[in-house]
Ligand SMILES: Nc1ncnc2c1ncn2[C@@H]1O[C@H](COP(=O)(O)OP(=O)(O)OP(=O)(O)O)[C@@H](O)[C@H]1O
């Protein structure tokens with residue numbers, strides 16, 4: 623599958639949520655992103671593909687937001703080839719649907735065929751905590767994605783690291799930024815370690831969505847705004863097509879306005 627940049631830029635945007643590391647929040651971010659975007663665009667323009675046999679995303683998103691399209695296409699060793707092809711086909715069929723977005727939640731682990739497909743997408747969101755236990759494998763995942771990009775001399779997929787489960791009050795991301803400084807990535811807004819995520823997974827959606835649940839509302843709507851602006855509305859394309867980008871491999875979201883002008 624070889625998309626031209628024009629299709630990637632103008633057609634349906636494919637966003638993979640991936641990391642070799644398990645338990646970093648791939649499913650949580652896939653779900654919360656779909657929900658946040660559903661408040662900004664017609665939900666029928668949003669499709670979430672759940673490729674994890676665990677079915678977390680399918681199960682919870684169907685229950686909380688049945689208006690969002692959900693496809694369950696598990697990529698397991700047994701079905702790997704078949705379902706990777708199906709995901710590929712789905713993305714291809716939707717290529718011409720301008721204004722649509724396809725969010726693909728992936729299982730942990732390494733599958734070269736899957737990474738090749740991820741390498742053909744528009745953007746990859748890479749959730750990680752800031753602990754070294756997660757950052758080390760995350761960095762090696764980024765390195766392999768970077769290689770795929772460099773091989774074709776492409777600006778796609780945009781790689782967006784999403785700091786997740788960040789302790790409350792943590793303001794210093796310099797260790798992470800330093801670690802990622804030699805990679806062609808952007809750091810998205812941090813999502814804190816939110817106790818209320820548990821309510822969501824307990825099926826208590828009303829409680830999770832309640833106006834008193836300020837922290838979750840703040841973090842996930844901030845995250846949704848970031849993806850909307852930088853990914854869906856093409857701000858990252860502009861940054862990457864601008865020569866300035868050579869000089870700034872890591873653009874922490876917090877510094878957005880100051881460094882990107
Ligand atoms: N921001 C957060 N605050 C609190 N808990 C979180 C947050 N993000 C994820 N979790 C919790 O961490 C656990 C792992 O999250 P999740 O299932 O989204 O990770 P994953 O990367 O999809 O895992 P897997 O590799 O197994 O698919 C879950 O119990 C989830 O509730």
Ligand SMILES: [Mg+2]
Pocket residue numbers: 648649650674676678728729
């Ligand atoms: Mg998962």
